[in-house]
Each structure stands twice: as structure tokens, then as C-alpha cells.
Amino acid sequence: MNDSRKETGVSDAFAKRVRRHVGGRARDYYAIVSPGFEGCTRQELIALGIDESDIRISTGGVTFRGRFVDCQRANLHLRTATRILMRIDSFTATNPRQLEKRCASIPWDLYLIEGTRPEIKVRSQRSRLYHSDVVAEAVRKAIAGCLPGSSQSPSTDFPQTVFVRLSDDRVTLSLDSSGAPLYKRGLKQGAARAPLRESLAAAMLMWAGYDSRRPLMDPMCGSGTVSLEAAMMAKGMAPGGLRNFAFMGWPAFGERQWLFLKREAESDIKVVNRPPIHASDLDAAACKMLSGIISDSGLSDALTVTVKDFFDCEGDQVEDGPGLVAINPPYGVRIGSAHQAADLFQRICRHLDAAFTGWDVALIAPERSFLQAVPFAFRQVPMRHGGLRLTLLSGTVGRQSPAGKRKRKREM
Numbered sequence: 001m002n003d004s005r006k007e008t009g010v011s012d013a014f015a016k017r018v019r020r021h022v023g024g025r026a027r028d029y030y031a032i033v034s035p036g037f038e039g040c041t042r043q044e045l046i047a048l049g050i051d052e053s054d055i056r057i058s059t060g061g062v063t064f065r066g067r068f069v070d071c072q073r074a075n076l077h078l079r080t081a082t083r084i085l086m087r088i089d090s091f092t093a094t095n096p097r098q099l100e101k102r103c104a105s106i107p108w109d110l111y112l113i114e115g116t117r118p119e120i121k122v123r124s125q126r127s128r129l130y131h132s133d134v135v136a137e138a139v140r141k142a143i144a145g146c147l148p149g150s151s152q153s154p155s156t157d158f159p160q161t162v163f164v165r166l167s168d169d170r171v172t173l174s175l176d177s178s179g180a181p182l183y184k185r186g187l188k189q190g191a192a193r194a195p196l197r198e199s200l201a202a203a204m205l206m207w208a209g210y211d212s213r214r215p216l217m218d219p220m221c222g223s224g225t226v227s228l229e230a231a232m233m234a235k236g237m238a239p240g241g242l243r244n245f246a247f248m249g250w251p252a253f254g255e256r257q258w259l260f261l262k263r264e265a266e267s268d269i270k271v272v273n274r275p276p277i278h279a280s281d282l283d284a285a286a287c288k289m290l291s292g293i294i295s296d297s298g299l300s301d302a303l304t305v306t307v308k309d310f311f312d313c314e315g316d317q318v319e320d321g322p323g324l325v326a327i328n329p330p331y332g333v334r335i336g337s338a339h340q341a342a343d344l345f346q347r348i349c350r351h352l353d354a355a356f357t358g359w360d361v362a363l364i365a366p367e368r369s370f371l372q373a374v375p376f377a378f379r380q381v382p383m384r385h386g387g388l389r390l391t392l393l394s395g396t397v398g399r400q401s402p403a404g405k406r407k408r409k410r411e412m
Contacts, residue, residue, distance in 0.1 A: 017107075017110060018110050018251050018252050019252070021107070021110050022068055022110050022111060022250070022251070022252040023067070023068045023069075023252040023254075024067060024068075025067065025068075026065055026066060026067055027065065027066075027067075027086065027087060028063055028064070028065055028087040029063070029064055029065070029066060029070070029071050029074070029084055029085065029086055029087065029177070030061050030062070030063050030084070030085040030087060030174060031045070031061060031062045031063075031064065031074065031078065031081040031082075031083075031084050031085075032060065032061050032081060032082040032083050032084075032085070033060060033061055033062055033080060033081055033082065033199075033203075034060075034080075034082070034197075034199065034200055034203060034383060034384065035059055035060045035382075035383075035384070036381045036382055036383055036392075037080055037200075037203035037206075037207060037381070037383075038057045038058070038059075038060070038061065038062050039057070040080045040202075040203050040206040040207060041062045041078060041080045041081050042055055042057055042062055043206070044077070044078050044079065044080060044081075045062065045064050045074065045078075048070070048073055048074060048077055048078075049070075050064050050065075050066055050070065051065075054066070062081075068247075068252055069257065069261070071084060071086060071177050071247065072177075072245075072247060072257070072258060072261055073261055075177060075178055075182065075240055075245050075247065076238050076239075076240040076241065076261060076262070076265055077238050077239070077240065077265065078182060078239070078240075079198075079199065079202035079203075079206070079229065079232075079233070079239050080199050080202050080203040080206065081182050081199065082181050082182055082183060082199055083176060083177075083178035083181055083182055084176075084177045084178050084182070085163055085174035085175065085176055085177065086111075086174060086175045086176075086177050087172065087173075087174050088106060088111065088162075088173040088174060088175055089102075089106055089172075089173050090170065090171065090172045090173070091170075091171055092169050092170055092171065093129060093166075093169065093171050094127075094128045094129065094169050095128070095129065096129070096134055096135070096137075096138045097138075099129060099135065099138045099139070099142075099171065100138040100139070100141055100142045101142075102171070103138065103139050103142030103143065103173070104142040104145055104146060106142075106146070106173070107146070108142075108143050108146040108147055109146060109147060109251070110251060110252075111175055111250060111251070111252075112143070112147055112160055112175075112250070112251070113147075113249060113250070113251055114147050114148065114149040115147060115148075115149030116147055116160055116249075117140070117143075117144065117147075118143065118159075118160035118161055118162045118175075119159065119160070119161045119162070120135075120136040120139050120140055120161075120162050120164060121136075121161060121162070121163050121164065122135045122136050122139075122164045122165075122166070123163075123164070123165050123166070124165075124166040124167075125166070125167050125168075126167060126168050126169075127166040127167065127168060127169045127170075128169060129166055129169070129171075130166075135164055135166065136164070139162060139164055139173075143162070157244065157248075157249070158179065158244065158245075158246050158248050158249025159179065159246065159249075160175070160176070160246055160249060161175075161176040161179075161246070162174070162175055162176075163175075163176060176246055177245060177246055177247040177250075178245055178246055178247075179244065179245050179246035180243070181197075181199075182199060182239070182240065183197040183198040183199040183200070184198075184243065185198050185228075185232075185239050185240070185242060185243065186242030186243040187228055187242065187293055187297050188223065188293060195222070195223050195225055196222075196225045196226065196328050196385065197225075197385065198225055198228070198229055198239070200383065200385060201225045201226045201228075201229040201328075202229045202233070202239070204226065204326065204328075204362050204364070204392055205226065205229060205230055205233065205324075205326065205362065207362075207381060207392065207394065208324060208326070208360060208361075208362035208392075208394040209324075209360065209394070210230060210233065210324055210326075210362075211323075211324075212230070212233055212234035212276060213276075214276070214320065214321075214322075214323035214324065215276045215277070215278065215318045215319070215320050215321050215322075215323035215324075216230050216276060216277045216278070216323055216324050216325075216326060217278050217280075217313065217315070217318060217323065217324070217325040217326070217359075218230070218277070218278070218279045218280070218325075218326050218327075219278075219279075219280050219281075219308070219310040219313040219325065219327065220281060220310050220327050220328060220329055220330075221279035221280060221281045221286070221287075221290065221305070222281055222283070222286055222328070223286060223289070223290065224279055224286075224290035224293065224294075224305070225328075226326050226328060227277050227279035227290070227303055227305075228290075228293065228294075228297075228299065228303070230277050230302075230303075230326075231277050231294070231299040231302040231303040232299070234272055234276055234277065234302045235269055235270055235271075235272060235299065235301075235302050236268045236269050236270050237269050237299075238262075238265040238266075238268075241262060241265055241266070242297075271301055272301045272302040273301075274319075274320075275300075275301065275302055275303055275304045276302065276320070276323070277302055277303040277304070278303075278304055278306070278318055279303060279304070279305045279306070280305065280306040280307065280308040280310070280313060281307065281308070282307070282308070282309050282310075283307075284307045287305050287306070287307045290305050291305045310327075310348070310351070311347070311351055313355070314355040314356070315355060315356040315357065315358070315359045321358075321359065322356070322357075322358040322359040322360070323359060323360070324359065324360045324361070324362060325352070325356055325359050325360070325361055325362075326361075326362040326363075327348065327361070327362070327363045327364065328364050329344060329345060329348055329363075329364065329366070330344065331364075331366030331388070331390075338367070341366055341367070341370075342367070342369075342370060342373075345365065345366070345367075345370045345373060346370075346373045348363070349373045349374050349375055350375070352375075352376075352397055353375040353376065353397060356397045357397050357398045358396070358397060358398055359396070359397050360394065360395070360396050360397075361376070361378075361393075361394060361395055361396070361397060362392065362393075362394050363392070363393050363394075364383075364390050364391070364392055364393075365390065365391040365392075365393060366388065366390055368391055371391065371393065374393065374395070375397075376395045376396060376397050376398060376399050377395050377396070377399045378393040378394060378395030379393065379394055379395065380392065380393045380394075
């Protein structure tokens with residue numbers, strides 16, 4: 001149970017209520033996921049021991065049923081999720097008074113520490129309660145009535161957020177268990193230029209079938225997000241092992257159980273005999289920064305960094321290949337005009353075709369029209385990043401695409 005509760009002399013009866021209703025009770029949790037990669041998160045949950053029958057996929061999220069310990073383990077281990085919400089209640093409400101009354105009937109003291117004033121985030125569609133400020137105020141007043149005390153949260157280390165979703169007058173209340181988005185691993189300290197989110201990088205690797213027993217080349221590594229994610233996978237390192245979570249400020253949280261889960265995760269970390277991951281970039285400063293992160297986070301045995309132009313990279317330069325080459329090329333404001341972006345993408349495809357025969361490829365295309373330049377067969381999934389609509393494609397160099405076959409026929 002949360003130490004701050006113990007210090008206030010909470011009764012054994014209350015502690016039992018928390019354990020019974022929050023700590024030991026199976027309930028629904030909702031993992032928010034980038035659309036298109038829900039299947040990756042589902043596989044991660046199954047690997048954590050969640051029964052397949054207790055997992056449901058919807059667009060942009062995966063619902064799973066489990067106990068509070070499963071929520072903690074999911075936050076610690078999931079690589080492809082953005083955050084995890086604990087479902088609190090669901091009911092129908094059509095006006096502010098009805099909403100406040102239903103919210104006030106929830107025993108919020110079992111979920112939040114006395115005096116906590118959580119942020120309220122509202123989303124409404126096809127509901128009579130459509131004004132987000134009105135909804136937020138009704139929920140806020142109900143929670144404040146159940147949690148007397150200071151108007152300031154007693155623990156600024158663990159700010160809390162309640163999500164309110166209304167759809168067809170149906171209200172769903174959820175408590176955010178993650179806090180900062182899960183893609184904030186705690187490895188990087190500074191902001192990188194147009195970085196790929198860690199959760200998307202992990203999904204990119206999983207979707208492309210990354211196998212840590214084979215080499216990986218990240219020849220346009222930039223800040224190194226893809227390489228760092230691959231290195232953590234190769235070493236079996238839990239992505240959440242270096243950070244805190246919002247659930248650490250809940251009454252149900254117990255330090256002893258959490259330390260056990262972290263020790264359990266740390267015991268799975270393995271030493272890699274020969275670095276299977278090779279990152280490189282023309283930007284010497286970015287490579288230097290990445291090398292520092294690798295050294296500080298204990299990933300040196302899995303990952304090497306070299307200052308090198310992509311067009312000087314070839315698959316046969318790496319031992320134990322072929323493997324996977326993962327490329328997140330410059331796009332948007334980083335590359336300039338649409339013509340420049342298209343020209344760079346075509347050059348990348350030509351170099352892959354010439355220098356990486358037999359290698360699997362995970363490649364982000366900034367425009368769907370660019371896909372006609374890909375010389376090998378591929379599968380694709382749409383993805384969004386930084387407000388842009390992108391396409392992730394995966395294939396094997398040397399397996400000719402239908403467009404390539406038609407071109408060859410015309411040349412004959």
C-alpha cells in the first residue's frame with residue numbers, strides 16, 4: 001500500500017478495501033496504441049501472460065482484463081503502447097447534475113490519495129453533454145467532494161489524470177496509470193530533431209519481424225530511436241525500467257511488489273556477445289550524442305555507432321547477414337520540397353536494390369505516391385507521426401514487386 005497512506009495512519013479496514021476493490025480485483029484496462037499496430041500490442045500482452053480471451057482490439061487501442069499487478073507489469077514492459085488507462089466506471093448521463101451525481105457515487109478515495117486534484121480530459125461525440133468544460137467541472141466537483149483536503153496534489157511526482165469519454169450519452173471514466181507517455185523511456189535527455197516516437201519505432205521493428213538473432217542496420221539513425229529500441233529488445237531490457245508512473249501515487253501501490261517486478265525484469269536482461277545492431281548517420285554530433293546514451297544505459301554490447309553516409313553502406317559489410325535494414329528517411333520540413341523528398345526516396349530504393357540483396361527492409365515512405373519507386377515486393381500499413389500521414393512498408397530486397405515485373409517485361 002502507498003507509503004503516504006501509511007504515514008497518515010490509515011486503518012487496516014481501509015487497506016483491505018483498497019486491496020479488494022483495486023489491488024486484487026480483475027478489471028478492464030485500455031492500452032492506447034498508434035492505429036495499425038494494435039496487433040503488436042496484443043502479442044506483447046500475450047507474452048506477459050494475459051489470456052487471449054481477455055484481449056479485445058479496437059482502432060487505436062487494446063482492451064485487456066487483469067489485476068493491478070498486470071497493469072504495473074504492462075506499463076513496465078509494453079513497447080508499442082502510448083499509455084494505459086484503468087477503467088473506473090461506465091454509465092449513462094445526459095445533463096451535468098446527473099453526471100456529477102453518478103461520479104460522486106464512485107469511491108474515489110480507493111483510487112486517489114486524499115487532496116488529489118486530477119486533471120480532467122474530456123472527449124465527447126454524439127452526446128447531449130458535449131461541452132468539455134461543463135463536463136470537466138462536474139467531474140472535478142464530484143471528485144473534490146470525495147477527496148477532502150488540500151487543493152494541491154500531495155505528490156507532485158505523480159500527477160493524476162482522469163479521462164472522460166462520452167459517446168451516445170454513455171460516459172466512460174478512466175484513470176491514467178502511466179503519467180508521461182510510455183514512449184518516454186528515460187534514455188534520452190534532450191529533444192532531438194523530428195524524432196520518431198519510441199513506441200512507433202518499436203512497432204516498426206515488430207511489424208517488420210525483427211529478430212534480434214540477426215543483424216540490424218539503421219543507416220539513417222539520426223537520434224538513434226530505432227537502434228535504441230532494437231538494442232533493448234536484443235538485451236531483453238524492459239522499456240519502462242528507468243522511469244516512474246502515475247500509478248506509483250495511487251493508494252493501491254505497494255513499493256515491495258513494484259521492486260519485485262523490477263527485479264524480475266532486470267533478471268531477464270542478457271549480455272550480447274557481438275553487437276548485432278549497427279547505427280550510422282552523416283551527422284557526427286548526433287552520432288556522438290547517441291554514443292553517450294549507449295554508454296550510459298548499458299547498451300554498448302548490443303549497439304555500435306559510426307559516422308557514415310547511407311550511400312556508402314552495404315549489406316555485405318556486416319557479419320552474419322542478411323538481416324533487417326530499418327530506414328526512417330528525412331521528410332517534411334527536414335528535407336525541403338516535395339521534389340527533393342521524392343528524389344531522395346528514389347535514391348534510397350535504388351541503393352537498397354543494389355547493395356542489400358536478401359535483406360529484409362522496414363522503410364517509412366512520406367508519400368503514398370513514392371511507393372511506385374520501391375523495386376521489391378512489400379506489404380504496407382498506414383501510420384501517423386507528427387501530424388503527417390506516412391506509410392510503413394516491409395519486404396525483402398530481391399523479391400520483385402508487380403511494378404518491377406511489368407517494367408522488366410516492357411524492357412524485354
